[in-house]
Amino acid sequence: MTDHPTLDNKTAVTRAAIHELLANRWSRRAFSDEPVSTDTVLSLMESARWTASSNNEQPWRFIVATRDDPDAHGQMVSCINAGNQRWATRAWVLMVGIARDNFDVEGQPNNRFSEYDTGQAVQSLVTQATALGLNVRQMGGILPDRVREIYSVPEGYTIMAGLAIGYPGDPDELVEALRDRERLPRSRRPLSALFFSGQFGQPHPLAESDDQP
Amino acid sequence: MTDHPTLDNKTAVTRAAIHELLANRWSRRAFSDEPVSTDTVLSLMESARWTASSNNEQPWRFIVATRDDPDAHGQMVSCINAGNQRWATRAWVLMVGIARDNFDVEGQPNNRFSEYDTGQAVQSLVTQATALGLNVRQMGGILPDRVREIYSVPEGYTIMAGLAIGYPGDPDELVEALRDRERLPRSRRPLSALFFSGQFGQPHPLAESDDQP
Numbered sequence: 284m285t286d287h288p289t290l291d292n293k294t295a296v297t298r299a300a301i302h303e304l305l306a307n308r309w310s311r312r313a314f315s316d317e318p319v320s321t322d323t324v325l326s327l328m329e330s331a332r333w334t335a336s337s338n339n340e341q342p343w344r345f346i347v348a349t350r351d352d353p354d355a356h357g358q359m360v361s362c363i364n365a366g367n368q369r370w371a372t373r374a375w376v377l378m379v380g381i382a383r384d385n386f387d388v389e390g391q392p393n394n395r396f397s398e399y400d401t402g403q404a405v406q407s408l409v410t411q412a413t414a415l416g417l418n419v420r421q422m423g424g425i426l427p428d429r430v431r432e433i434y435s436v437p438e439g440y441t442i443m444a445g446l447a448i449g450y451p452g453d454p455d456e457l458v459e460a461l462r463d464r465e466r467l468p469r470s471r472r473p474l475s476a477l478f479f480s481g482q483f484g485q486p487h488p489l490a491e492s493d494d495q496p
Numbered sequence: 497m498t499d500h501p502t503l504d505n506k507t508a509v510t511r512a513a514i515h516e517l518l519a520n521r522w523s524r525r526a527f528s529d530e531p532v533s534t535d536t537v538l539s540l541m542e543s544a545r546w547t548a549s550s551n552n553e554q555p556w557r558f559i560v561a562t563r564d565d566p567d568a569h570g571q572m573v574s575c576i577n578a579g580n581q582r583w584a585t586r587a588w589v590l591m592v593g594i595a596r597d598n599f600d601v602e603g604q605p606n607n608r609f610s611e612y613d614t615g616q617a618v619q620s621l622v623t624q625a626t627a628l629g630l631n632v633r634q635m636g637g638i639l640p641d642r643v644r645e646i647y648s649v650p651e652g653y654t655i656m657a658g659l660a661i662g663y664p665g666d667p668d669e670l671v672e673a674l675r676d677r678e679r680l681p682r683s684r685r686p687l688s689a690l691f692f693s694g695q696f697g698q699p700h701p702l703a704e705s706d707d708q709p
Binding site for chain 1: 508510511512513514515517518519521522523534535536537538539541542543544545546547548550551552554556557558559560561568594595608609611612613614615616617618619620622623624627634636647648649650653656657682683684685687690691692693694695696697700702703
């Protein structure tokens with residue numbers, strides 16, 4: 284793995300330390316052309332696979348395309364909206380995450396947890412990717428109807444997000460309109476807007492003091 | 497932090513190595529009475545907070561109760577179903593994860609990603625917990641109507657999962673009916689059932705060979 288460009292304003296600003304795999308993760312648009320090995324892709328798959336889920340249902344499914352097979356990669360690029368194609372086309376690995384709507388065994392709806400658990404599996408994959416020096420940027424901006432048609436995704440499965448995965452690239456090689464956005468500082472809601480105690484909306488005591496951006 | 501009991505058959509069996517924070521995570525029912533410090537809880541909060549989300553909406557919300565405040569903890573225990581109360585009551589930290597249904601700014605539905613992104617935030621928290629030696633077991637078996645009533649959760653928010661968080665305990669101290677379940681090997685669907693290429697349901701070449709349980 285070669286050395287990858289970094290930006291110095293992207294580490295999470297926190298009131299208590301968090302693990303470097305979480306603190307240093309951010310969703311770059313800039314990807315390099317460095318190939319991602321098959322063993323690395325397999326590691327990403329395994330990381331998602333071993334995530335916890337409600338009743339161990341494992342409702343997540345993924346369609347995977349890499350630049351090792353340019354036709355397959357191009358086909359998946361065609362399922363990404365135009366705005367995201369400007370940067371995602373360069374990602375060595377593309378995936379579409381899909382949630383199974385019903386439980387496998389009895390066919391009962393799993394609507395409480397199918398999407399939630401699929402999100403958890405993706406986040407495991409993102410952590411594993413970060414551990415391997417990869418960058419992941421997820422995309423809501425895909426074309427679900429086209430995904431369903433091209434890949435014959437049956438009813439009973441909900442098409443969730445696209446995933447662009449690859450080694451980080453040089454932000455200066457992005458199209459001009461994206462260069463500045465790539466360098467913006469990251470922001471989050473304050474803890475007091477997210478963590479409550481006693482009543483919904485009432486900040487937890489730990490979340491109360493000196494909120495930062 | 498004291499030494500915690502381990503079971504030797506719980507590490508994920510994978511065809512490519514995954515990070516120890518992912519390989520060694522599993523959802524124990526056995527918790528110890530060791531307190532979780534406020535700084536540690538703050539670290540869990542920060543890890544969830546810095547997760548990626550669609551449009552950076554951060555739809556996740558959490559109600560938090562710890563055994564530092566036995567009344568608050570007991571109130572949250574009363575929102576857990578009887579089966580899970582047998583083990584979850586001992587967890588030092590309890591949380592309920594909640595998803596905001598609509599985007600904050602325009603009020604448009606965020607139904608594609610509100611639950612998915614909340615799952616991602618929880619998985620970040622689980623990774624941070626693992627890094628700090630904590631165990632997390634999530635619970636679908638909570639009482640959402642009771643959560644909504646006790647904590648005055650408004651319409652427009654969906655109550656997702658309960659989280660039991662604490663230091664790992666001794667499986668032999670679980671009630672008898674749970675002791676053996678705690679020692680069962682973990683299992684997952686084969687990669688070939690999860691990762692596809694070209695067509696939905698067609699195993700990706702990397703996922704094809706020698707599937708293991």
